[in-house]
Amino acid sequence: MKTLKKTVMILSCMAIAGGLLAGCGKKDTAQGTANGAKTEGKKYTFRLADTHPADYPTVIGDKKFAELVNERTNGRIKIDVFPASQLGEEKSVIEQVQLGAIEFTRVNSSPLAEFNKQFGVFSLPYIFDTDQHLWKFLQSDAGNKLLDTLETSKMKGLAYYSSGSRHFYSRKPLTSLADLKGQKIRVQQSKINMDLISALGANPTPMPYGEVFSSLQTGVIDAAENNFPSYDSSNHYEVAKHMILDNHQRAPEVLLISQSTWKKLSEEDQKIIKQAALDSVQTQREAWDKYEKQSEAKIRAAGVTITEVKDLKPWQDAVKPMIDKYRGEYKDVLDQIDSARK
Template sequence: MDPTPWRRGRLLLAALATAALGAIGLSAAPAAAQEWRGWNIHAADYPNGIGMDAFTRMVGERTSNRIRMRTFHSAQLGQQDEAIQQMRLGTIDFANFNLSPFNNLAPTTNVVTLPFLFRDVGHMQQAIDGPAGEAIAQDLERIGIIALSWYDAGARSLYTTRPVRTPADLRGMKIRVQTSDLWIDLMRALGANPTPLPFGEVFTSLQSGVIDGAENNWPSYESTRHFEVARYYSTTEHSNVPEVLAVSAQRWRRLNDQERAILRDAARESATIQRRAWAERERVSRERVAAAGVTVIEISDRAPWSALMEPVYAKYAADARLAALVRQIRELR
């Protein structure tokens, strides 16, 4: 009997076994580490920065540093409109954004931007953690952004270079707004002259008289030192727009299910941390500007203000889907 075919069979089996072992070794090998870049408009010690740093730390720990995230705080990678475009292109991997600049891109973000919609912070959180958040996340995904969790941004009020006690006091004043048609129409409805500007230009514009005022929350007013050039803060609390912690859809598509679950869990936990830090920072900021001599004008009756918002609701919540979401939010108890 010729032994050659038998020897050849043995050699072939050995080769196949070696290849199989090699394949097992390759599949068991750790995935290459991913380096992620993140954007944040605020300083690292701001509540949003604290939340984002907690998020990146948890993701690093839970992925054994397979996903290594670095947040570039203080708008190092550009202003918000630029960062949104970079996120959609995939050159920024994750970010914390205010929702107002998405008004022209994701229709449901208009709903949570509507003035005088939320009764208080608790009402806003209930809505954004529920029906409003689900609807907005769907819209954002369509433009290449995956929402993971929601941060607080406080109630926004007016601060100006001269006193504002009623809507009539705003007539003709140049008020900085974010780049959003809704915010422009909101200020027009109040009789003001809306002036879209990047956030980083507000201080010098107030100082030089290019604008007469702006609107934002207590921590933003205090941390940017806008209170030094706009000495009147009127507690209109006209808006309580939440913020989103999100990742680029391009990055998201390259993750497996386990990694996605890690990111979602870490993002939700970071939101709890951010909200707690936000409440404390809001209290401290108000105390600081009051101690600096700012005149705080308490607006106890907001009915004359909200009555002027009917044209805004008619324009931005007329669509059946958006009107239904407004009703759903108002009915939350």
Template sequence: MKRFLLVALTLVLVCFSCRKDQPSHPELVLRYADNQSSGYPTVEAAKYLAELVKERTGGRIELRVYPDSVLGSETSVMQQMSYGGIDMSRFSLGTLYRFFPELWTLQLPYLYTDNEHMWRVLDGEIGDMYLRNMSGERIVGLAWYDAGARSFYTRNPIANISSLKGLTIRVQENDMMSRTIELLGAEAVQIPYQDIYSALQKLRIDGAENNLPSYVFMDHNQAAPYFYQDEHFRLPEVVMISVDAQEKVAAVDPLFVDVLIECAKESGLYERKLWQEEEKRAYEAAVESGVIFTIPSKEDLLELKKSMEPLYEELSPQQREIVKRIGDA
């Protein structure tokens, strides 16, 4: 009996100690939106971010992740964040450009030679500069997430650049993407992400462009089994927080603002690792499902890059200087 009472007392003390270190109810709950589903790298990285925030604020701040666009599309979420309706989210550069025109340069097609080149740029002075400048619309940039390279996929085979001419290709609501498609002789159609599969099935479009994990994750490989791996865009994504949410965090503890930034950056590194693993899985799944991959020849890549010259010629002197620095990285 004495032993039982001793064990019970020990458990009570342990529970009391836990409760003392970490409150049973958070002082602040933040809402984080994502348009992808659970299991997708960006969503899993957001959940990891939530764990870090809870741990490093001693449970005083909780981050709740809402995937599957349940809080709205990317554009809708951005608008809600600007007046504090949603606290945090992850955005594609394609969406952010509409609110931050200075991001035009980072969207240029064939800007980077490969993934390593892109991260040398974004982890350096240029990436930090862009994060600092993303502070309008009452939202603030915290960290970069990987979104791979975007390529074309179609219902019918693409042998080379000439095969793209005359095709109807879905793009995001983004001027740079539309211009890129048009310079290749195709027609750009802006339709919502969740409607692509239906548009392919109903023959409303000939194809689309996206990264490999998204292509497989949304079953687009079932409707468009030809993947032309030209990697025309490398568009990283940005974890952002509303100014209202940042002020609420500071009200709990001013030091937690920097804590949140560091947690976001750590989640970014974690997301990159998840992304690499997901790309490998997506490629294997695509091959197994019968997808035909075509890698452009060096001649085709040169022709593709040459067709983009009008976009580069329109750049301001300041933008050209950034492009030069990116090339030198």
């Protein structure tokens, strides 16, 4: 009898406990984040690759994006950011993103041209007058449609990040266009970039970003080209102390996701990730503006010889045949860029 009573009590406790657990499970499923995103659904841990150091503006943007996704899914989707080329250089990372081996990356638009020809337009020199002109285009319907073309390359464009404008710097004196003649200049792995260097009378030398410092140091190359923050953070200014400000390119950065990863996500998660990417842009652009000013001040204080180009016409005339060569291929986008100038 005592055994029977004991059994009944145990079963009753189990039933009560089961009810409590069921109630807790229901509450968790219904719980939402502060902005209304629900927490039910699959849990994910993704990786985001970046070639730049941890304190670089693009990585600050990456981390803001990851933070927003984490908050808006209540921790259900976690994105780990790997800076400083920990997962590989840009070209190899893009290939891994196409395969779905890496889920996210931040990459410059120039090497993207090797995977999606439309992005080659950003490598054409002197097509944007100012940063305002560039962002007016990027934030237009035409700019958004350009992001969408990445779907044909097994990727999904999420947002543009700022990358400033690019200039040449060298181990040798660099005060005019004539000084570039014959110099071996490192370029990103892009056909258009190689054509640009050739049009300016120099010798293009494509190589991964991580090899540039030692190549400048040993004389494998004479010069390279980049923006102020990259020139600073890479320490290239220590071995190439001459810079000329010609603003030849304003090629934006692109935050993207593997298409295979994108298709695995629910429609709601896709919206959260897309919006988080767009919302991270302001943080990245503010970080960029601050970093750019600090980098320029640091470089000048280090004794780098900096020459500003007063008259761009000789430079523009030198690259005109090259632009004409590609105009048919990019006519529609170039027309839209011209429209954004107005």
